[in-house]
Amino acid sequence: MAICGKAGRRSFIHAACRPASLRWRRPNDTMNESTKSWHEQAAQLKIDGRALIGGKRVVAIEGATFDCISPIDGRKLADIARGTAKDIDAAVASARAAFEDRRWAGKAPAARKRILIRFADLLLEHRDELALLETLDMGKPIAASRATDVNAAANTLRWYGEAIDKVYDEIAPTADSALALITREPVGVVGAIVPWNYPMLMAAWKIAPALATGNSVVLKPSEKSPLTALRLGELALEAGLPDGVLNVVTGYGHEAGAALALHSDVDCIAFTGSTRVGRQIMQYAGQSNLKRAWTELGGKSPLIVCADVADLERAVETAIGAIFYNQGESCNAPSRLFVEQSIKAEFLERALARVPGYAPGDPLDPKTAMGALVDDTQLATVLRYIDAGVSEGANLLAGGERARADSGGYYVLPTIFDEVRNEMTIAREEIFGPVLSVIAFDDVAEAVRQANATSYGLQASVWTRDINKAHKIARALRAGTVHVNQYDEDDITVPFGGYKQSGNGRDKSLHALDKYTELKTTWIRLE
Ligand code: NAD
Secondary structure (H helix, E strand, O other), rough: OOOOOOOOOOOOOHHHHHOOOOOOOOOOOOOOHHHHHHHHHHHHHHOOEEEEEEEEEEOOOOOEEEEEEOOOOOOOEEEEEOOOOOHHHHHHHHHHHHHHHHOOOOOHHHHHHHHHHHHHHHHHHHHHHHHHHHHHHHOOOOHHHHHOOOOOOOHHHHHHHHHHOOOOOOOOOOOOOOEEEEEEEEEEEEEEEEEEOOOOHHHHHHHHHHHOOOOOEEEEOOOOOOHHHHHHHHHHHHHHHOOEEEOOOOOOOOOHHHHHOOOOOEEEEEOOOHHHHHHHHHHHHHHOOOOEEEHHHHHHHHEEEOOOOOOHHHHHHHHHHHHHHHHHHHOOOOEEEEHHHHHHHHHHHHHHHHHHOEOOOOOOOOOEEEOOOOOOHHHHHHHHHHHHHHOOOOOOEEOOOOHHHHOOOOOOOOEEEEEOOOOOHHHHHOOOOOOOEEEEEHHHHHHHHHHHHHOOOOEEEEEOHHHHHHHHHHOOOOOOOHHHHHHHHHHHOOOOOOOHHHHOOOEEEEHHHHHHEEEEEEEEOOO
């Protein structure tokens, strides 16, 4: 691909790079395995691509499969059941039967807690296998899969398990003549549709609160990353979840996904994915049974660095780490960097010094900080956006090209554009790749206005030593989460979700329980 930035291109040789700092979401345990041993383990994996319905692994009713291709090297990993409307019917019937006979919903919260905690423990016991499946399936570095994704998914299951026997219902402050109980009940059958960028974690963010509140679930993972969802389904059974309570149907979005969202016996659809498909999900709900449709969608998050930032180096480290983590395939990646003109040159010099640390490497090498994009389509999309940045006049400072093509996988260099205007395609649309757009500002009010001038509203960040300014800007930013002088803090205790076209729901925290429960009022007349 021919790319000529105004300032020319800065390329680098990844073999010569030091490993990037993993301070941004640093793995929290040590890993001794060598690259060789991960490759050996990968070669020995036996992957079962059948769906999980009613507690059993089953082929698709029409018998079709699709290829699961690893983005690491283009190698076929497995045949995956290509579920269609018939498989969704079977899974929903199984979930409905499980819900109606109350084999799960009827258990005491303390009993559900024990099983969810056992489920979390099993994830940790299968840490290496799950991490390997995740890395082979979607290309993220093994160090991240193993330490971050497995831990976070397990922690999510544990947290909701621990919470559920501590949540009380309400009695309304009515007159003496009556008693009004306000109780929460499970909605019934939950359809969960999840994306490929954090396959295991996004699945956990849905199934943990849905199961904790007593629902039955049909989970539809992305066709690009179905492997860990299938293993989660098996581990749930091993933990003691009754058959039929968690079903996993693999398949394409327009087939299995649409059938699930259109199904009239599904009471709630919990969707994480693109804004484009999120729109369709809400239409499907309207076209069918007006099921509750919760959407967690895309982002184009701004990170604003003011000249009075207290620690410029930390701001640089965080901005660079957050955009390049997970190959830039994070809904909340701060892909628009607003930096005050007077510190821009220094900021960029420091940022460029960090770029080589994110050179794409073998995802099975424990030192690799950036792995492969999820597939050839995503690679083509990212390269198309890079072309658009160049042709619209942005200044390509780093990257801008495919990397490691001889591996057979789908890698792209970490890319930085300077002199971006907020109206450019690369600043408006979610790229979902390692591409940072730098926009200079002189007036912070104008930076905030531009930061908000987007159809998205997932996250935002502001860096300043002035506490008044920080509070005022945080208040003015239209986003579900605003970070001040950081971007890396995250926790299951806080809600995650967006304003505007970043979606209408919140995952994580006790607020997520609202999505999976109906609020019932029971009036009791007192004689
Ligand atoms: P996507 O919308 O293409 O697919 C998401 C899921 O929807 C997949 O399982 C897919 O098979 C399914 N799907 C596709 N078409 C469908 C249809 N017509 N009916 C029903 N289901 C259908 O998204 P993606 O490419 O997998 O994921 C990337 C997107 O997810 C990005 O936009 C990212 O920002 C977003 N995301 C958001 C959050 C959040 O919490 N807000 C978290 C992670 C990812």
